[in-house]
Amino acid sequence: MSFSIRMQHWGLNTYLYGPKDDLKHRLLWREVYSPEEEGQLRTLIVEAQSRGLRFVYALSPGQDIVFSSSCDLTLLKRKLRQVSDLGCQAFAILFDDIDHSMCQADSEAFTSFAHAQVTVTNEIYRFLGEPPVFLFCPTEYCGSLCSPSVSKSPYLQTVGEDLLPNITVIWTGSKVISRKLSLESLAEVESVLQRPPLIWDNLHANDYDSRRLFLGPFKGREPQLRNHLRGLLLNPNCEFEANYIPLHTLGSWHRAGKEDTKGEGSNEECEYCPDRALSAALKDWMEELNQPLQAGREGEKRKSYQSCQPIQQPPGTKPGAPAAGGRGQKAQGRGLCGGKGLLSESQVRLLVGLHYLPHEHGPSAQKLLQDLTWLKTNCQLVSTNSKKAAPQKVDEWRGRASRFLSLCEDIAQLHCSVVGGNNRAVLYDLYPYVWDLRNTALVAKAFICWLGKDRSNILLYYQCDALDSALSEPWAFKGGVSGEVQMLLPVGSSSELFTHPPPLFPTSRLYNIRPYHSKDKVELYRMVRQLHLRTQGGPESSAAHPDVIGDRCLGPCLALCPEYSFILEDELGVCGCVLGILDVRSFAKRCQASWIPAMRDKYPPKMNGTHPNTQDQGEYPDSLLYHFPSQLRLDALPELVDISISRTLLTALLTALKANGSQGVFCEVQPTDRQRLEFLTKLGFLEILRGEARSREGVVLGRLL
Structure with a gap:
């Protein structure tokens, strides 16, 4: 459904x-609109009006308007007259998010900033013939934002006294993004403005x-508020498909308020319940989520997300290199978004819970954060050096870890289900968000698995920046x-490790990152042997020992510090690894x-x-190891469709x-x-040494942690 059909329906x-x-x-x-732009705007106006919707055209001249300039006033009138001639009958003048200061000409012409805004707004209102709906957004x-307060603000007092009474004033509540709207706060602003406000929510x-x-329900606004308002506008998500539940539940809120006013229906029916409204919205959304993309909608979406695209190459591989072994041939052509799956109700509830409201997380997000916080704080319970931990406490840690890992897998x-779903419009709008959370959850899952793995070392350091829950605004x-x-x-x-744009080509392949197990050695050796063949561009010598490449590239780390090795796997098996050395000096001695x-x-x-020629770690100078005591090696197969997963690994x-x-x-x-x-430079690595300063050819890149 288009936005107008949905709004009419709700x-x-x-x-x-x-x-x-x-x-x-x-x-x-x-600037006035071109003929082509006029046609697009007229289409919107006609479409809205044909559905019984009032179309309000808003203009924001506040950034650079000179209020005392007759030229600017003429241009403002010309612009709004153009839109009026297209059939628009409702208007809004917005002066939000601008500087309070005035130029010298305005300071000489007006007694205050509010006086300048009100004077221009009143004149435009009269020029347009005093339309029945005319909105004014104050600074x-x-x-x-009121100084010193709502009731004592000279700005609001001027607006209330001088703005023509039939002009409606926009208000967002106690904050820019208000957690709740109360009758008491609205009564205060109504008294100052000398009219009921319109809520811009x-x-x-x-x-x-x-x-x-934000996929959660309309919440924190009692239906009784509507009797103290001239209206309520919901400012939605930027993504069209993300607004199904917000607008659906707003409609439920509006109907509940009307029924309560008329005294119709039972008390339970009249009372608005966000959870009940959410369930009703989810039921309706499920039907649309699993419907194929309607004809004509695909052209409206970004062209970057298309299903048949070339596969990206991971860092360190040669495009067009021949495949070695059967894994790449099995994987070729699969994993790109194809639109064949169905989203279950539990998955949609998980999606909503993870992307709920600005001041409130849904149940699934709360569990995720609570368990991660507790598991990290109490990680000493599962250290092999912690002999005093009570068995029941260890069992509790293991149980909560299992629940956390299960949620990360979900x-x-x-x-995968969003990428493989039938409704491609939903994919285009929601994909960046589910992809971002998937990657972060993969890192968190690997971290908890690493903490819970039996090890003799003691955690020396961990950090958790305190979150200030009392912050005034969500941003x-x-x-x-x-x-x-x-x-x-x-x-x-x-942040550079986590915040990156999503890949151009969505993949429904299921990835997992976990600590290394000794049984992975055979598969890792096979993988690096394949990578060696591809980069060398020729067959492996029959006389070479099958382990020589693996022993050269991975052997020392897997043998001497396996606790800092992580595996990347998909449905076909191991497809990447990253190996680390905590202390290069001691590692070299070992x-x-x-x-x-x-x-x-x-x-x-x-x-x-055939000798593996193990690298001599002692070649690195002390000046390097003083600041960068650890080392890493990253390998991934070329058929890795989502290149961002290498960053996550x-x-x-x-x-x-x-x-x-x-x-x-x-x-x-x-x-x-x-x-x-x-690839490494984008993740914050900087060049430290070049080969000419050492006995080897490689470039050394480092980053502080």
Whole structure:
């Protein structure tokens, strides 16, 4: 359904046009619309009116208007007259989010900023023939912006006294994004404005944070409020498909208020219940979510999300390299979004719970955050060095960890279902958000698995930045649930590891990141052997030992510090890994003492050309190791469709290194591997050393933790 059909169906009656991507709404407000733009605007107006909706055209001239300029006033009238001639009968003048200061000409012409705004607004209102609906948005449009307070604000007092009585004043509540609207606060502002306000409700607006989406019900506004208002406008999510539940439940709220006023129906029917309204909205949305995309809608969506696209190459691989083994051939062509699956009701409830409201998380998000906080705080219970932990406490940690991991798996499966769902319009609008949370949940899941794995080392360091729940506005803390999970991780303050645009080509492949197990060694050795063949572009020598590549690239880490190795796997098995060394100095000594002698025994001198040539960690200068004591190596197969998963895999290792006290990590890359160099640079790695300053050719990149 189009927006007008939905609004008509749910009993809503007004649509205000004021999009920020229409430059002639705010930045270029003086310019009239072209004939083509006029045609588009007329279509919107006619469509709305044919559905019984009032179309309100809003203009925002406040950023640079000179109130005393007759020229600016003439241009303002010309613009609104043009829209009026298109059939629009309702208007709004917005002076929100602008500087209070006036130019010298305005200061000489008007007694105050409010006086200037009111004078221009009154004249425009009269010029348009005093239309029945004319809205005015003040600069002090909520309680927190009023100086010194709502009741004592000279600005609001001037508006109340001088603005013509039939002009409606817009108000957002006590805050820009108000958690609740009370009768008492509305009575106060009504007294000052000398008229009931119209609420511009930002409860579901998400334009201030690119990582947040609000799918929860209309909440915190009693239906009785409607008797003290001239109307209520809901400022929705930027994404069209994300507004089904917000607008559906707004319609339920509006109907409940009308029935309560008329005294119709039982008390339970008249009373608005957000949870009951949410269930009704979910039932209706489920039918639409699993319907194929309607004809004509696909052209309206971003062209970047299309199902048949070339597969991206991960960093460090050559495009067009021949496949080795059967895994790549099995994987080829699968995983890209195809639109064949169905979203279950439990998955949609999970989706809503994870992207609920700006001041409130849904049940699933609350469980996710509570369990992660508790598991991290009490991680010493499962350390093998903690002999005093009561068995029941250890069992509690394991039980909560299992519940947390299960929820993370549900989030990963939700991502796959959204990508593989029938309704592509929903995919286009929701994909960036479910993808972002999927990646963050993968890191958190790997971290909890790593904490719970039996190990002898003691966690030296972990960090949790305190969250200030009393922050006045939701935008003060970025990221929503993804951001809060991120900040609970040791590397949470490194935003470049978490905030990236989603890949152009959505994939429904199910990924998992977990700590290394000894049984993974065979598969990892096979993987790096395949990667070696692809990068070398030729067959492997028959005389070479099958383990030589694995022993050279992975062997020392897997043998001496396996606790800092993480595996990436999909439905087909292992497809990537990242290996870390916490302390390169001590690791080098252990290599000399045990690993290198073992390799000399495994590869005797008579096996010419097959010795793994284990790297001598002692070659790195002390000046490097002082700031970057840890090292990493990242490998992934080329058929990895979602290249961002490599970033997530690397972040899982950095989380573990930081948790155990590392202050910096480095890696060595061949100077010709531009893709990997670019990949690491985007994650905050900087060039530290080049080969000409050392005995090897590689470029050393490092980043602080």
